Structures are given as C-alpha cells and as structure tokens.
Amino acid sequence: MTDAATQQTNDAARAEPGSPAEAEEREDRIVVEDVYKIFGGKADDAYKLLQDGKSKDEIFAETGATVAVQDASFTVYSGEVFVIMGLSGSGKSTMVRMLNRLIDPTYGTVKINGQDITAMDRKALIDMRRRDMSMVFQSFALMPHQTVLENAAFGLTISGRDKAEREKRAQEALDSVGLGPNANSYPSELSGGMKQRVGLARALANDPPVLLMDEAFSALDPLIRTEMQDELLRLQQEHRRTVVFISHDLDEAMRIGDRIAIMQDGRFVQIDTPDEIVSNPANDYVRSFFRNVDVTQVFKAGDIARQHVEPGEGVPEVSAEASLDEVLSVVADADGPAPVVDENGKRVGAISKTALLKTFDRAG
Ligand SMILES: Nc1ncnc2c1ncn2[C@@H]1O[C@H](COP(=O)(O)OP(=O)(O)OP(=O)(O)O)[C@@H](O)[C@H]1O
Numbered sequence: 001m002t003d004a005a006t007q008q009t010n011d012a013a014r015a016e017p018g019s020p021a022e023a024e025e026r027e028d029r030i031v032v033e034d035v036y037k038i039f040g041g042k043a044d045d046a047y048k049l050l051q052d053g054k055s056k057d058e059i060f061a062e063t064g065a066t067v068a069v070q071d072a073s074f075t076v077y078s079g080e081v082f083v084i085m086g087l088s089g090s091g092k093s094t095m096v097r098m099l100n101r102l103i104d105p106t107y108g109t110v111k112i113n114g115q116d117i118t119a120m121d122r123k124a125l126i127d128m129r130r131r132d133m134s135m136v137f138q139s140f141a142l143m144p145h146q147t148v149l150e151n152a153a154f155g156l157t158i159s160g161r162d163k164a165e166r167e168k169r170a171q172e173a174l175d176s177v178g179l180g181p182n183a184n185s186y187p188s189e190l191s192g193g194m195k196q197r198v199g200l201a202r203a204l205a206n207d208p209p210v211l212l213m214d215e216a217f218s219a220l221d222p223l224i225r226t227e228m229q230d231e232l233l234r235l236q237q238e239h240r241r242t243v244v245f246i247s248h249d250l251d252e253a254m255r256i257g258d259r260i261a262i263m264q265d266g267r268f269v270q271i272d273t274p275d276e277i278v279s280n281p282a283n284d285y286v287r288s289f290f291r292n293v294d295v296t297q298v299f300k301a302g303d304i305a306r307q308h309v310e311p312g313e314g315v316p317e318v319s320a321e322a323s324l325d326e327v328l329s330v331v332a333d334a335d336g337p338a339p340v341v342d343e344n345g346k347r348v349g350a351i352s353k354t355a356l357l358k359t360f361d362r363a364g
C-alpha cells in the first residue's frame with residue numbers, strides 16, 4: 001500500500017534544535033498498550049471471536065471485519081530506530097498510523113511522551129503532531145511549481161512563523177540531507193532519490209523528536225536506497241531522534257534498526273535486537289525472513305557486541321564498524337572477548353569467541 005502524498009503531521013518548529021546525543025537519557029517515547037484495529041463489521045463481535053482463538057481469516061469470513069492489528073503492546077525509547085517488518089497486509093501501516101492517530105485505534109492506548117493521544121481532542125492532537133512528530137511516506141507529491149526550498153518549507157507554512165524563519169529552517173534541513181545547492185531547483189529537475197530527500201528534509205524541517213517512516217525508501221533503486229539509509233544513520237549520529245521505520249526489507253531493517261519488531265497477521269510476534277532475532281527467532285515466520293541471509297556479511301562488530309561482557313585483558317580493540325571476519329581474526333587466539341569501540345573510541349561492549357562462533361554457526 002502506498003500513499004499519495006507525504007503526510008506532514010508536524011508543522012510547527014520546536015524552539016530548541018535538540019541536545020547532543022550523549023547527554024540524552026533513554027526515555028519511554030512511545031508506549032503502545034493493548035492496541036487493536038478492527039476495520040469494518042462489528043468490532044466487539046470480532047474481538048470476542050479473537051478471544052475465542054479464531055484466526056483473522058475466520059473472523060473475516062464470519063463477520064466481514066478485518067483485524068488489522070491485534071493485541072499490540074510495546075515501548076519505543078527515545079533515540080532508537082525501531083523497525084517494523086512483516087509481510088504485506090500484516091498491519092504495519094495501520095500500526096504506524098495509529099501512533100499519530102491518522103487511524104484511531106479500536107481499543108487500547110497510545111502514549112507519546114506520557115500523554116495518551118487516544119484521549120486527546122482534536123486541538124490537542126494537532127498540537128501534539130506539530131510538536132512531536134513528522135511522517136515520511138513511500139511516495140509523495142512535491143508541488144511542481146514550487147522550488148525545492150518551498151517544498152521543504154511546506155509543513156512550516158501553517159505554523160505561523162515568518163517567511164525568513166521558515167526558509168532558514170527549510171534551508172538547514174536541505175543542507176542536512178545534502179540538497180543545499182538544489183534549493184532553488186524545481187522538482188522536475190531532481191532524480192527520484194533527490195525527491196525522496198526533499199520529503200525527508202520536509203519532515204526534518206520541524207525538527208521533530210519522533211519520525212514515522214512508512215516504507216520511506218522502498219520506491220528507490222538499491223544504490224540510492226543504501227545511500228538514504230546511510231543518510232538516516234548519519235542524521236541519527238548528529239541528532240538522535242526516535243524513528244519508527246517500516247520496511248519490507250530485511251537488509252534495511254538490520255542496517256538501520258536498533259530493534260526490529262516483526263508483525264504477522266496483525267500481531268507482534270517478536271521484538272528484539274537484530275542479532276537476537278537472528279539468533280532466537282520466535283517462530284518459523286520470523287525464521288523465514290532470515291533464511292537466505294548471510295548474517296555474517298550483514299552484521300558488524302557493533303551489532304553483536306554485548307555491553308555486559310567484560311573484554312579480556314590486553315585484547316586489541318575492534319571498531320564497531322569492523323566486519324565479523326575482522327573480529328574473528330582478533331578473538332581467534334586472544335585471551336578473552338574483544339572490546340568494541342565506536343568512532344569516538346567509546347566502549348560499546350565486547351564480543352566473546354563463543355558468541356562469534358555461534359553467529360557464524362547459525363549462518364552456516
Ligand atoms: N481502511 C481500511 N479498511 C479496511 N481494511 C483495511 C484498511 N486499511 C488496511 N486494511 C486491512 O488491514 C490489514 C493490514 O493492512 P496494512 O496496510 O496495515 O498492512 P501493511 O503491513 O502495511 O501492508 P503492506 O506491506 O502491503 O503495506 C490488511 O488486511 C488490509 O487489507
């Protein structure tokens with residue numbers, strides 16, 4: 001399912017550009033509790049049948065109601081990239097649209113920064129969207145007769161800021177996605193990847209603490225797609241936002257996700273770190289996503305480093321960006337786990353030989 005337009009749900013700018021990533025404590029940013037979405041038919045009847053253990057298909061046949069999301073409960077923490085994966089029709093878009101109430105949950109609550117958005121009146125909801133979140137869709141329409149800058153400033157127009165301020169913010173957002181020099185171009189002069197960057201810039205112009213991205217890169221060809229993933233990761237380095245990112249694509253999910261949530265028939269069947277999901281898939285459906293993936297090529301040292309593992313004495317440090325082959329060459333004949341450090345030299349954890357061999361084992 002695609003969308004006709006980028007839905008700009010955040011059209012006011014926050015006062016502060018945001019504090020440095022390191023200074024931020026992990027907070028509960030989005031808390032989803034017992035959420036259901038039932039389309040069509042009688043929701044209460046469908047709900048009862050669900051409790052009786054009937055499947056989505058059986059319920060549809062009996063009542064005409066579609067159970068798009070059932071029994072969803074999870075927390076997304078500040079600063080993390082939370083990826084939702086699942087087959088087509090599994091409920092991903094419905095779920096993400098309930099996070100800003102583009103779709104109203106049938107049952108359950110969604111809290112953003114501790115505020116229950118399911119209880120908000122229209123005005124409070126609009127304020128919350130302006131303040132707290134932006135959404136980027138797979139495909140969207142740029143306004144053809146407006147410049148890239150004007151398109152990027154689109155969401156700011158209604159926020160009551162003056163033109164100079166809007167343009168300044170839009171220009172900064174374009175700079176941040178590498179489109180600074182194209183500010184005065186028109187959309188027809190841009191490639192597909194560049195257009196998608198304008199969509200991202202538009203979402204970033206408000207400096208939202210939460211970004212919702214529904215298959216935002218799926219329409220792009222593979223090279224540009226990887227480029228956009230890198231862009232997102234780079235932006236996260238600069239300023240950690242909370243990102244809920246929907247993807248069909250396992251490689252994408254593993255590259256950018258701090259945690260991956262897997263949906264099957266409207267239900268969350270597993271929510272875990274990428275390596276935990278690969279190591280301990282909850283069921284065959286989850287396993288099937290990984291069947292043809294060589295995880296040793298996808299994971300880097302940082303992905304499998306464990307915080308509570310103590311490095312062995314004198315074992316050389318490896319970079320979080322190191323390949324698992326490189327890690328193996330270090331730990332193969334070391335006395336204990338190898339410390340893993342990020343680009344600032346800060347320890348992010350350690351990898352033991354056993355853990356590493358297990359990862360290779362599973363891949364083989
Ligand atoms: N407005 C609607 N009315 C009725 N049923 C709907 C509506 N929107 C979604 N559905 C149904 O809800 C289920 C979940 O749909 P959803 O679009 O959330 O899936 P998805 O995981 O995003 O799929 P895709 O990967 O194809 O985008 C599907 O069975 C779909 O047919």
Ligand SMILES: [Mg+2]
Nearest residue numbers: 001092093094
């Ligand atoms: Mg979808």
